[in-house]
Amino acid sequence: MVVRLNAMGVTTVFSHTxxxxxxxxxxxxxxxxxxxxxxxxxRGGYSTEKLLSDMESLFKRDRMSNVILVGMGNLGQALAxxxxxxxxxxxxxxxxxxxxxxxxxxxxxQVYSMDRLQEIVERFSVLVAIVAVPxxxxxxxxxxxxxxxxRGIVNFSPVMLKVPEFVVVNNVSLSDEIESVIWFVRSLKKxxxxxx
Amino acid sequence: MVVRLNAMGVTTVFSHTxxxxxxxxxxxxxxxxxxxxxxxxxRGGYSTEKLLSDMESLFKRDRMSNVILVGMGNLGQALAxxxxxxxxxxxxxxxxxxxxxxxxxxxxxQVYSMDRLQEIVERFSVLVAIVAVPxxxxxxxxxxxxxxxxRGIVNFSPVMLKVPEFVVVNNVSLSDEIESVIWFVRSLKKxxxxxx
DNA sequence: GATTTAATGTGAAACAATTCACAAAATATG
DNA sequence: CATATTTTGTGAATTGTTTCACATTAAATC
Numbered sequence: 001m002v003v004r005l006n007a008m009g010v011t012t013v014f015s016h017t018x019x020x021x022x023x024x025x026x027x028x029x030x031x032x033x034x035x036x037x038x039x040x041x042x043r044g045g046y047s048t049e050k051l052l053s054d055m056e057s058l059f060k061r062d063r064m065s066n067v068i069l070v071g072m073g074n075l076g077q078a079l080a081x082x083x084x085x086x087x088x089x090x091x092x093x094x095x096x097x098x099x100x101x102x103x104x105x106x107x108x109x110q111v112y113s114m115d116r117l118q119e120i121v122e123r124f125s126v127l128v129a130i131v132a133v134p135x136x137x138x139x140x141x142x143x144x145x146x147x148x149x150x151r152g153i154v155n156f157s158p159v160m161l162k163v164p165e166f167v168v169v170n171n172v173s174l175s176d177e178i179e180s181v182i183w184f185v186r187s188l189k190k191x192x193x194x195x196x
Numbered sequence: 197m198v199v200r201l202n203a204m205g206v207t208t209v210f211s212h213t214x215x216x217x218x219x220x221x222x223x224x225x226x227x228x229x230x231x232x233x234x235x236x237x238x239r240g241g242y243s244t245e246k247l248l249s250d251m252e253s254l255f256k257r258d259r260m261s262n263v264i265l266v267g268m269g270n271l272g273q274a275l276a277x278x279x280x281x282x283x284x285x286x287x288x289x290x291x292x293x294x295x296x297x298x299x300x301x302x303x304x305x306q307v308y309s310m311d312r313l314q315e316i317v318e319r320f321s322v323l324v325a326i327v328a329v330p331x332x333x334x335x336x337x338x339x340x341x342x343x344x345x346x347r348g349i350v351n352f353s354p355v356m357l358k359v360p361e362f363v364v365v366n367n368v369s370l371s372d373e374i375e376s377v378i379w380f381v382r383s384l385k386k387x388x389x390x391x392x
Numbered sequence: 393g394a395t396t397t398a399a400t401g402t403g404a405a406a407c408a409a410t411t412c413a414c415a416a417a418a419t420a421t422g
Numbered sequence: 423c424a425t426a427t428t429t430t431g432t433g434a435a436t437t438g439t440t441t442c443a444c445a446t447t448a449a450a451t452c
Contacts, residue, residue, distance in 0.1 A: 014428090014429070014430090015429080015430075016429090020356075021356055022356060023356050023367070025410075025411075026429095026430095027410075027411065027412080027432095028409090028410075028411090030429095030430065030431065030432085031409095031410090031431085031432080033430095033431090034430090034431060034432070039430085039431090040429080040430055040431085041417085041418070041419095041429085041430075042416070042417035042418050042419085042428085042429060042430045042431085043417070043418040043419050043420090043427085043428055043429050043430080044418075044419080044428095044429080044430095045428095045429070045430080046430095059375065059379065060378075060379075060382060065378045067374065067378070074273070074274040074277040074278060075274045075278065077270070077274065078270040078271045078273065078274035079370065081270040082270060082271065082370065082371075084354065084370075084371050085370075085371055085374065088371045088374075088375060089375075090371065090374055090375065090378070127378075127381050127382075128374070128377055128378050128381055130374065151381050152377040152378065152380060152381035153377065154373055154374050154377050158280065160216075160217055160218060160219050168377055168380040168381055169377075170373055170374075170376060170377045171219065172370070172373045174275065174278065174280075174281075174368070175278075175280050175281055175284045175286065177350055177366055177368045178263065178281065178284075178286055178324070178326065178350050178366075179255065179284060179285075179286065180366060181324055181348040181349065181350050181364055181365075181366045182256075182261045182263070182286070182323075182324050182348065183255065183256075184348060184364040185323050185324055185347045185348035185364055186256055186323075210398090210399070210400090211399080211400075212399090221440080221441075222400095223440075223441065223442080224439095224440075224441090226400065226401065226402085227401085227402080227439095227440090229400095229401090230400090230401060230402070235400085235401090236399080236400055236401090237399080237400075237447085237448070237449095238398085238399060238400050238401090238446070238447035238448045238449085239397085239398055239399050239400080239447070239448045239449045239450090240398095240399080240400095240448080240449075241398095241399070241400080242400095
């Protein structure tokens, strides 16, 4: 958003502008900026240029993050072709699948077989992996990854991965996201957060 | 999870079992069940069979929910082929795209052009739509959908949709999910929740 | 059948997040 | 240059969520 504004030639933004565009309240925006020592001007708002550089260093978007993608089924392939990741500084250095036929896929990426994992993780010192494999193999793949040095996992499979506490896991469930909207629409009030 | 346990012949579960498998604490599980009047037995835990039927009626998974999918790019196609949705009672009744060539896609779904929207939303009384179109067309598509009676939107585009208050929107950003893991791994402490 | 054990169910306490309210600063206006 | 206006920055109040602690129940054991 700030990128767009800056590109449009806007030099300053106000907390309420950012809030409207991002779904937060102006107070939340200011509190969060404040906590990370990002300062604005009393009356002139925030400078888009300064904001951009502050946020780049804060999120460390200045250098690209190398990640690997394991599992080249439907979702894996979609992620591999997903433009936005590059723009956000997320660089998929390699993709993997047990099935060598997935190599035929229409992705520009080469799909490696699992036995090349070690080599590539080491070569690019990759710390984060995206797991988009079927549930049955998720835990197995996950354990392998951790052994090879992976310390962060974005898990698209619907199983709770068992990991040591020094590994961070983010579980993303597309079904849950859709189901929660269905729930809201049907009941028009807040439902339980629990999906088993 | 409960489905699997029940299929395996397990007749009772404890709150701590469910907690471990789902990433919540036992207290959270019990509180949530309690709020929705799902009762267990003071020593025998919860009956999987009863749980299953209670949850089905609670989430209204007993009948299928009809949704439509707009935008058959990479992500759209992946979602259209995503098995898990069916299992969760989410039924994609039709898919749409402005580009008629997307009809050639390897999906079993027919891809309709946008002018069939009205007809199909009405015919199947669809209330929820999944939006996986490029950012530039997101707001436009969204407004059309609402005019046609859609009341819930799962938004995969990176723009904040402007909607009337009777419409519920769930914004899902795959980049954010990945970036947050990168953040955690790099800093090993909690970062800001704000991504602009 | 008395006692121990293992679980639920739920108030109360602790903690976290959000909103409110307003002083301080900087610009704009007359 | 005095006054009004706009916006930040942040304590204080509110609201929401998670954890704790324990009474209650039912089964298991002795």
